[in-house]
Amino acid sequence: MKHILENNRICAIMRGVPLGKALDYADAVYRGGVRMFEVAMNSGDAAKQIELMRKHFGDNAYVGAGTVISEERCKAAREAGAQFFLTPSATTGTMEFCRRYDIPLLPGVLTPTDVAVCLEYGYNIMKLFPAGDMPPSYVKSLKGPFDGTEYVAVGGVTAGNIKTFLDNGFIGVGIGSNLMPKEYVKNDEWDKASEYVKGIVESI
Template sequence: MTDNSAFHELFGDVRLMAILRGMGVERSLQVATTAWDLGITAVEVPVQTPTDVEALRVIAEAAAARGLHVGAGTVVTLEHVRQAKDAGAAFTVSPGFDVEIVRASHEAGLPALPGVATPTEVQHALKEGLTWFKAFPASLLGTGWFGAVRGPFPQATFVATGGMDAASAPAFLEAGVRVIAVGSALENPAQLPALSALVKGGAD
C-alpha cells in the first residue's frame, strides 16, 4: 500500500505550484527564484532530458538552502524515478496513473502525484492508498469535473495542471481544487501580482 498524504505538508497552505519545463539550468533557477519570492514553496522540474535532470539537481540544492522542496515531473519510467532520487527531488509527478511508477517512487521515499482524468483512474489510485492527484489536462477537464468527481470520491485532493494561469485559477480554486500548477504564467510579469495574491487565496 502506498501513501502520498505527505503532500499536505509539502504544499502547506500554499495554493500554487510552479512547473519549470524545458527552461535549461540557468533560466529554471531564475524562474524558481521568482516563484519562491512570491511565496510558492513547491516547484516541479519535468525530467525529460539530461539538461532537465541537471536543472532539477541545481534547483533542489537551491531549494534546500531555503528549507524548501522540489519535485521531479513527467516521471514516466523507473529510470526517471532513480534520476529524481539521485538529483535530490522530494516527490514525483506523472501525467498519468502508473501503479509501477507510484510504487517505485514510494519505495524511494518520494511521494508520487499521479495524473488522473477519469473516475476510473481516481478509484484505482485510491485503492492503491493515494489521496492526492494531479488532474490533467485541467483546462480541458473544466471546473465542473472536480465537483462531479468529488461526489463519489470526497477523500480525493486535486492539483489542477495544464493550461492554468492567474486568470483561470480562481474558478478552479472555487470549484474545490486544492493547488493550481502554473508554468509559463511565471514568466509573464503582468501575471505576477495576481499570482502573488493567489498564493494563499481560495477556500478549502
C-alpha cells in the same frame, strides 16, 4: 503530499527552462511568493536543475520532479534529490517506486478509473490533468463517488482562471508556461517576472 500542499497552493512547473536560466527563473518565482517547484523530467538537464535548486534553496522550498513515467526517470529524479514526484497519468510503476522509497507522489488522473487505480495504491491526493480541458465542476463530480479525495489542477491554468479552479474545490494548481510572460525569461527581466508571479499569488 498533504504536508507539502497545505501551505503551497501554487506549484511552479519548469518545463524547457534553459539550464543557464534555471536558478534565475526559480529565484524570480520564489521572490514572487511560490515555494513549490516541479521540474519536468522530459526537459533537458532536468536532473541537473533539480540538483542545483535543492542546493540553492535548501529547506526553504520544495523541489519535485514531474513527468516521472518510467523507471529510468524515477531513478534519475531520486538521485537528483527530488522531494516529490508527479505524473501525468496513473502510472502504476511510478506508484510502486514511490511506495518502495517513501517518496511523496501526486499521480495524474482524468477519469474515474484513474482515480480508482490511485486509491488502490493508497493515493487520495491527485493531479487532475489536463484540468483546463474539463468543465469547472468536473472535480465535484469526481469527489461525489470518491469521497475523501483531493485534486490539484494542472494543464490550462492561467492567472485569469486560477481562482475559478480553487473556488470549484481544487486544493491547489500547477502553472507552467503561463506563470510569467515569455519575454521576461527571454530578456532576463527577472524583477518584472517576480512582480508578475507576486500578482498571481496575491490574487488568491
